[in-house]
Amino acid sequence: MAYHQAGEQRKFQLQELDELRLDAYENARIYKKKERLPCRPKSKLRSRWDGPFVITNIFPHGAVQLKDEHTNNTFQVNGHQIKPFHEGPAPTINDIEIISLVEPTPPDGTT
Known part of the structure; x- marks a missing residue:
């Protein structure tokens, strides 16, 4: 019976270690997530x-x-x-620049 109790106790210890490992992993993930935010330039x-x-x-x-x-x-x-x-020179009211927005024709004559 002592072997059975020792085996159960060892299983519980391994489960506790596994839970601690998962908690540490989660805490590290949260820490890294918070740490990355201020490093980004606004x-x-x-x-x-x-x-x-x-x-x-x-x-x-x-x-x-x-x-x-x-x-x-x-x-x-x-x-x-x-x-x-x-x-630069201040624009006057009478100065108007006209820009043509017509599409140019190709030089080889194709349409």
Whole structure:
């Protein structure tokens, strides 16, 4: 009878170990799922452009003082971080460009 009880006890131990292994596997899966979410960039290709700003002062060591026209705040940045803004010619009301949307014919004369 002692052998029978020892066998049953060993079966229960193996079942408990199997349950612990499955629980550990499930916990690892949940952890990996939660860990992956913050690693994704929210928007890698989003525009990081701010401005345009007005240059108020240029310092000899390469720093530039900028002024935000909307809030009138001034701040200093490295001169290498700013990009020049070239405003194109302002369109006038009388300037109209006509674009033909007719489909061109092939040069060899086939239709």
